Amino acid sequence: MNRPELGVAGIIIDDKKILLGYRLSNPDKNKWQFPGGHVEPGEDLKSACAREVYEETGLKIDQIEPLAFTNDIYREYKKHYVTLFYTAHVAGGRLEVKEPDKSDEWKWWSKLPGYSSLILPIKNLIDQGHLLSWCNNKPDVLVK
Numbered sequence: 001m002n003r004p005e006l007g008v009a010g011i012i013i014d015d016k017k018i019l020l021g022y023r024l025s026n027p028d029k030n031k032w033q034f035p036g037g038h039v040e041p042g043e044d045l046k047s048a049c050a051r052e053v054y055e056e057t058g059l060k061i062d063q064i065e066p067l068a069f070t071n072d073i074y075r076e077y078k079k080h081y082v083t084l085f086y087t088a089h090v091a092g093g094r095l096e097v098k099e100p101d102k103s104d105e106w107k108w109w110s111k112l113p114g115y116s117s118l119i120l121p122i123k124n125l126i127d128q129g130h131l132l133s134w135c136n137n138k139p140d141v142l143v144k
Contacts, residue, residue, distance in 0.1 A: 001073075001075075001078045001079070001080055002078075002080070003080070004071075004080040004081060004082045005038060005079075005080070005081050005082075006038065006039045006081070006082055006084070007036055007037060007038055007039065007081050007082070007083045007084070007121075008036050008037070008039055008045060008048045008049040008052060008083070008084050008085075008086065009033070009034040009035070009036030009049070009052075009083055009084070009085050009086070009121065010034055010035050010036055010049050010050075010052065010053040010061060010064075010086055010087075010088050011034055011067065011085060011086065011087045011088070011131075012034070012035065012053060012057075012059065012061060012088055012089070012090060013087060013088070013089055013090075014089065014090040014108065015108075016110065017108040017109055017110050018034075018108070018109055018112070018134060019034070019035065019057065019059075019095075019106055019107070019108055019109075020032040020033060020034060020106070020107055020109055020112075020113070021033055021034075021035060021056065021057070021097075021102075021103035021105065021106045021107075022103055022104055022105050022107075023102070023103060023119060024101065024102060024103060024104055025101070025102060026077060027074040027076070027077045027079060027119075027120070028074075028119035028120055031117055031118055031119045032112075032113055032117055032118050032119065032122070033103070033118075033119045033121075033122065034085070034122065035052060035053045035056040035057050035059075035106075036049065036052045036053070036056075036083070037052040037055070037056070038052075039084075045066075045084060045086075046064045046086065049061075049064055049084075049086045049088065050064060050088075053088070054093065055098060055099065056098055056099050056102065056103065056106075057093075057095055057096065057097075057098060057106055058093045058094050058095060058096040058098050059090055059091075059092070059093040059094075059095055060090070060091045060092040060093040061088035061089060061090060061091055062088065062089060062091035063087075063088055063089045063091075064086050064087075064088040065086060065087050065088070066084065066085075066086055067085040067086060067087050067125075067130060068085050068125060068128060068130050069082060069083060069084045069085065070082070070083045070085070070121045070124035070125055070128070071124070072120050072121045072124060074120065081121070083121040083124075085121075085125060085130075109134075111134055111135065112126075112131065112134045112135050115135075
């Protein structure tokens with residue numbers, strides 16, 4: 001396993017809903033994710049979040065605020081990420097699938113889908129006590 005890679009994820013809020021995309025690649029293939037990706041060398045972290053959200057969804061965001069970070073280890077894939085989560089609001093653009101090789105749909109949710117259908121960084125975020133107000137009261141939400 002190499003050094004951890006740094007990623008950002010945008011928890012995009014619009015009309016009391018949050019945006020998730022259906023991931024098509026490993027790790028976490030066929031799970032729901034927030035828009036996000038890797039931070040480029042020398043890039044400001046909030047700018048990285050805004051860039052990744054736009055590149056993947058076509059949405060422009062503002063009110064970008066740090067929420068938390070997670071330490072995400074995928075032993076099976078020999079991958080290690082540190083993910084910085086930001087909350088943000090839609091400021092413009094049009095929602096679309098801009099990287100169909102990575103996600104095949106973006107969907108607004110009033111509650112998160114079940115815990116087992118989420119990527120590891122979101123599970124880790126929930127395990128830290130974040131996003132609980134977005135969780136359904138289903139038995140699998142808090143099952144690890």
